[in-house]
Amino acid sequence: MGTAQQRSSPFLDPGPVSTADSLAILHLKRDLLLPTVLSALDEKCEGYDEGRVTNTRFGSFPHSTLIGLPWGSQVRASDVDTGSRGRRGAQQNKKRKRDDRLVEGNTAVGEGSSETPTPKAPVAAATGFIHLLPPTPETWTASLPHRTQVVYTPDYSYILHRLGVRPGSTIIEAGAGSGSFSHASARAVFNGYPACESDGTSLAKKTKFGKVWSYEFHKQRVGRLREEIRNHGLEGVVEIVHRDVCEDGFLLDHSYREPENGALEQGEALPLSPQADAVFLDLPAPWLALRHLTRKAMPTTVLNAAIASSKSQTPAPTPRNPDGTNDENNLETNAIHTTSFTSPLNQHSSVRICTFSPCIEQVQRTVSTLRQLGWLGIEMVEIAHKRIEVRRERVGLHEEGARGVNASPATVDEAMERLREVESRFRLSRSAMKRQTSLGKPTDEDIKTEESDTITPPTSALLQPADPTTNRNARKAFKEGRLIHRPEPELKTHTSYLVFALLPQEWTPEEEARARSKWPIKPKQ
Amino acid sequence: MHHQLMQPHAYVALRLPSDSLKVVELVPNTTISIGKYGSFPSNLLLGRPYNLTFEIVDKEEGQTHSNLRVVPALELHSDILAEASSSVTSDILDGKTVIDGGDGVEYELVGENGEILMRSNREIIDDPSRQKLTMEEIEVLKKEGTGAGRDIIALLMQSHTAIDQKTAFSLAKYTLRKTKKYVKRFTALQVDVPLLTHYLLSEKEALKTMELREELLALMGSLANIHYSGPSSGYGADGLIDGVGAGRWLVVDETGGLILAAMAERMGILYPADDGETDTPQPPPSQVTSAEATPQDSQSTSHPAHYHRCLAMSATSNTLTLIHANAQPNLSLLKYFRYDTSVRDVDSSHPLHTHLKTLSWLQLLSPHEDTGYTEPEVIPNEVLQAWKGGKRGTYFKKRRRWERIKSVVDETRAGGFDGLVVASAMNPTTILQHTVPLLRGAAQVVVYSPCIEPLTELADLYSISRRTAFAIDPPMSVPCEDFPLNPALLLAPTVHTVKARHWQCLPGRTHPVMTGKGGAEGYIFHATRVLPAEGKVEARGKHKRRKVLKEHGANGLAENEAALGGGVPCMFDGVCEQSEEGARAYPQQ
Numbered sequence A: 001m002g003t004a005q006q007r008s009s010p011f012l013d014p015g016p017v018s019t020a021d022s023l024a025i026l027h028l029k030r031d032l033l034l035p036t037v038l039s040a041l042d043e044k045c046e047g048y049d050e051g052r053v054t055n056t057r058f059g060s061f062p063h064s065t066l067i068g069l070p071w072g073s074q075v076r077a078s079d080v081d082t083g084s085r086g087r088r089g090a091q092q093n094k095k096r097k098r099d100d101r102l103v104e105g106n107t108a109v110g111e112g113s114s115e116t117p118t119p120k121a122p123v124a125a126a127t128g129f130i131h132l133l134p135p136t137p138e139t140w141t142a143s144l145p146h147r148t149q150v151v152y153t154p155d156y157s158y159i160l161h162r163l164g165v166r167p168g169s170t171i172i173e174a175g176a177g178s179g180s181f182s183h184a185s186a187r188a189v190f191n192g193y194p195a196c197e198s199d200g201t202s203l204a205k206k207t208k209f210g211k212v213w214s215y216e217f218h219k220q221r222v223g224r225l226r227e228e229i230r231n232h233g234l235e236g237v238v239e240i241v242h243r244d245v246c247e248d249g250f251l252l253d254h255s256y257r258e259p260e261n262g263a264l265e266q267g268e269a270l271p272l273s274p275q276a277d278a279v280f281l282d283l284p285a286p287w288l289a290l291r292h293l294t295r296k297a298m299p300t301t302v303l304n305a306a307i308a309s310s311k312s313q314t315p316a317p318t319p320r321n322p323d324g325t326n327d328e329n330n331l332e333t334n335a336i337h338t339t340s341f342t343s344p345l346n347q348h349s350s351v352r353i354c355t356f357s358p359c360i361e362q363v364q365r366t367v368s369t370l371r372q373l374g375w376l377g378i379e380m381v382e383i384a385h386k387r388i389e390v391r392r393e394r395v396g397l398h399e400e401g402a403r404g405v406n407a408s409p410a411t412v413d414e415a416m417e418r419l420r421e422v423e424s425r426f427r428l429s430r431s432a433m434k435r436q437t438s439l440g441k442p443t444d445e446d447i448k449t450e451e452s453d454t455i456t457p458p459t460s461a462l463l464q465p466a467d468p469t470t471n472r473n474a475r476k477a478f479k480e481g482r483l484i485h486r487p488e489p490e491l492k493t494h495t496s497y498l499v500f501a502l503l504p505q506e507w508t509p510e511e512e513a514r515a516r517s518k519w520p521i522k523p524k525q
Numbered sequence B: 001m002h003h004q005l006m007q008p009h010a011y012v013a014l015r016l017p018s019d020s021l022k023v024v025e026l027v028p029n030t031t032i033s034i035g036k037y038g039s040f041p042s043n044l045l046l047g048r049p050y051n052l053t054f055e056i057v058d059k060e061e062g063q064t065h066s067n068l069r070v071v072p073a074l075e076l077h078s079d080i081l082a083e084a085s086s087s088v089t090s091d092i093l094d095g096k097t098v099i100d101g102g103d104g105v106e107y108e109l110v111g112e113n114g115e116i117l118m119r120s121n122r123e124i125i126d127d128p129s130r131q132k133l134t135m136e137e138i139e140v141l142k143k144e145g146t147g148a149g150r151d152i153i154a155l156l157m158q159s160h161t162a163i164d165q166k167t168a169f170s171l172a173k174y175t176l177r178k179t180k181k182y183v184k185r186f187t188a189l190q191v192d193v194p195l196l197t198h199y200l201l202s203e204k205e206a207l208k209t210m211e212l213r214e215e216l217l218a219l220m221g222s223l224a225n226i227h228y229s230g231p232s233s234g235y236g237a238d239g240l241i242d243g244v245g246a247g248r249w250l251v252v253d254e255t256g257g258l259i260l261a262a263m264a265e266r267m268g269i270l271y272p273a274d275d276g277e278t279d280t281p282q283p284p285p286s287q288v289t290s291a292e293a294t295p296q297d298s299q300s301t302s303h304p305a306h307y308h309r310c311l312a313m314s315a316t317s318n319t320l321t322l323i324h325a326n327a328q329p330n331l332s333l334l335k336y337f338r339y340d341t342s343v344r345d346v347d348s349s350h351p352l353h354t355h356l357k358t359l360s361w362l363q364l365l366s367p368h369e370d371t372g373y374t375e376p377e378v379i380p381n382e383v384l385q386a387w388k389g390g391k392r393g394t395y396f397k398k399r400r401r402w403e404r405i406k407s408v409v410d411e412t413r414a415g416g417f418d419g420l421v422v423a424s425a426m427n428p429t430t431i432l433q434h435t436v437p438l439l440r441g442a443a444q445v446v447v448y449s450p451c452i453e454p455l456t457e458l459a460d461l462y463s464i465s466r467r468t469a470f471a472i473d474p475p476m477s478v479p480c481e482d483f484p485l486n487p488a489l490l491l492a493p494t495v496h497t498v499k500a501r502h503w504q505c506l507p508g509r510t511h512p513v514m515t516g517k518g519g520a521e522g523y524i525f526h527a528t529r530v531l532p533a534e535g536k537v538e539a540r541g542k543h544k545r546r547k548v549l550k551e552h553g554a555n556g557l558a559e560n561e562a563a564l565g566g567g568v569p570c571m572f573d574g575v576c577e578q579s580e581e582g583a584r585a586y587p588q589q
């Protein structure tokens, strides 16, 4: 916060080429992506001659070969001496290589080596390459370090679409978890950086900047998320709030007050409202957070009823002020605490909500609480996503020997031919056997058979397994066989149930009266 | 704070009790009729918030029009809430009781001690004669207009002789059915892209929008990485191409503008500034200002660049460039967002006026055959001064039109786009052939098709085995018979499909909805544009295999095929497939 020069986020505008100290995605192969912060210097002092190096199963990539390249470039691996550097023993090295994809490429922190290296110019290796991509919410979701379950692309796309989250929107998200949804939200709400725009001094209209208020009660996750948001240039767009939202709601204390952000304009003493246009709850018990998402102070009876109807065995927890102190007024009475009520919602627009729960029981509790609290347009949806594999299916006896093909007859004719061949071989061997065993002269019949065998040689071009050395050059396997498609073998058949609802803005009799005088009904219509 | 209020001439969707949608334009001082439910003055909606539910209150003696009453949320939920609070249903939520509902139609509710709490509706004979009130009587009641239908329902319930036989389960259903039929309520919804998509699919001809569903549109938007990228976001100003900023997407849209609207919504350029979003990002004045050419502009020929940037299609970042197959693009659906290209004086304050650029395939691929691209004769200033105002105006208009076409065509041909989104009946192969080269590295490619075949063909043209063959023995030129497209330009092509399954969520009756629409499944092709390295690049992990295969008398080519063909999903990894064996072999090198 308050950094002098705001860096553009590589997620929002990566620029034409990759830059140092910025996140890049190394695309090793399909579904194998490696998020890497490019660094010109060997800060971790791993002792490679080439400076900072990322090792992958497809070769070593000194960062000097990755920085300053147009995004999307194919990059060759370099020959890097991975064995002889500093104190890193070959053993440790080998061990790392065998590790799985998550660990792979994580340039492990080496012990500090005292020498200051002058990076050696990398030499291209004979084989191996990667593609260098800028980060997007999609590639990040596919490669981020998992700390929790995450919301994947098909779900978050639909959720943000249906919640109407657009440039300039404010969205509340809880819990932040691994930050998958946060990144997708950041892209959706982004309409410029508050800091950058403020130097355009006299903008006639005060732009409302998009914002993601992201709540998480797990302390370590909060720390990791804040670090990621900073490294990803998303400060000012995403704000991580350390909070138990079921207990303490969504209002903000004054440490979140940003003078340049128009969203927060409240009296000094009151807690601040994020003024959310949309809410996304990915929590184990979303219904417990709902009572903090009202437009007005709710009588405790209603809140109790809402909780009771969702069959929570615990009595409705006492609403608390965001500073964590109990509000005495709420303890016993049903009194509406109008005096100090601040809604976390944007009071001048409809607010949409989505909750994300894997179990139907959670849905039922959530839906019933939503109804009690006056949410409308309640809907529940499941998103089923499939990736389709497309390939050439090659069937036929001539395929024998090739990999991944079905070397069985492709047609009845082929089957017949093979059967005939087998038949004749069988007869041949039988007659040979007979000749061996019978001591007498061959009978007429035997001679006849032998003759017919020589007449029909048991070989046909078709039945020969293809000789790869001779005719592979001529074959074009990429267009042979039949083009087929089918869902990929691994499917996610259930992610979660998505509950959507909407809370229209309040419409008072005074406002209605004003509208009526503005739009009077002329007698003659 | 007025942007959530209904504006004059905005399109508003009215959701009727039958759950169908009626989209109307809010013309002030007119009457809006919603068929059998009644009619009311449009001025009763103007300036009111979206998403409220209104009830038509029948006009009383001496009144000229009927009124609208806002129905509070709790009243809307009253039936369900009442039902939910009855012991039977809340017990269901508790999980103490067991619902044994074989096929989802017949239910039996068993209590803790095995007693039957709710009878299966098997025992109840559905006999219309039990309903004493005749249709005629109902009509009379409706005409008398006693309290907007709610009385009718009450009467109906009373007159039902078998009411006590009905289980709570079927009673709830019964109430719901009657409610939908007689209550004169509607909800006023904002026409945004999700709503429009839903509306077009369910109420209009779905084929015209290629049967696009919300979930498909949403996924396309993400995969194509469509987002706001204004001049303020850093590098914008010095993009890949001179004078061209960040966030430029190429679109081929034959859905009447639905795809385009969905993208524009994500970029913050769909809604006119005075309603939808006051928070529409406002580019600083230096980038794009009012599209109106000031009178002063037409006076001066000396600074064409000056008025150039004030004109239609003049934005340099956060833009959509549409390539169309007919002389004029069909963007009729944009009228729902108050951008009507068919009228003469388009709303020049609409963000699409500057941020949407259009050109035809002819203009893109062979501009010199297009008359619009040919420069009109330049008239010297002295001559111009002598001309009449009208003639001079026409001259300047012609020049401006040409300048606009030329700049759009030239900048499009120069490429550097951040992504490509296609929904077209044309063969996608021919589209990609001409558009993929116009994309910058790492740009996203998304192609929609209602059926899968065009996309499997596309995936096949970018398959790993084809790409390998291409790398080993590049053809003289592309397109050619074996390589209609350059397979080296796209990374990890993938075909997706996504479908939303909707559920009914009523107390004790949670289940997927029982009927749905057939028709197109809808598929999305997605890939990333890459920049292949110069010269031959060999994948890692082949040496070992090659050795093994050589022992079996295979040569290098055979190895490639063996490694890449067949049983594994071969299309996905391109030349970049570097086998597991390679990984294991690597440390030993």
Ligand SMILES: C[S@@+](CC[C@H](N)C(=O)[O-])C[C@H]1O[C@@H](n2cnc3c(N)ncnc32)[C@H](O)[C@@H]1O
Binding pocket: A148, A149, A150, A151, A174, A175, A176, A177, A178, A179, A180, A181, A182, A215, A216, A217, A218, A221, A243, A244, A245, A246, A247, A282, A283, A284
């Ligand atoms: C499934 S994860 C969310 C994943 C996230 N949506 C993503 O896409 O990465 C749920 C998170 O909610 C947090 N959480 C659970 N209850 C909470 C509460 N009452 N207040 C704040 N965070 C909570 C958990 O710590 C966990 O990190």
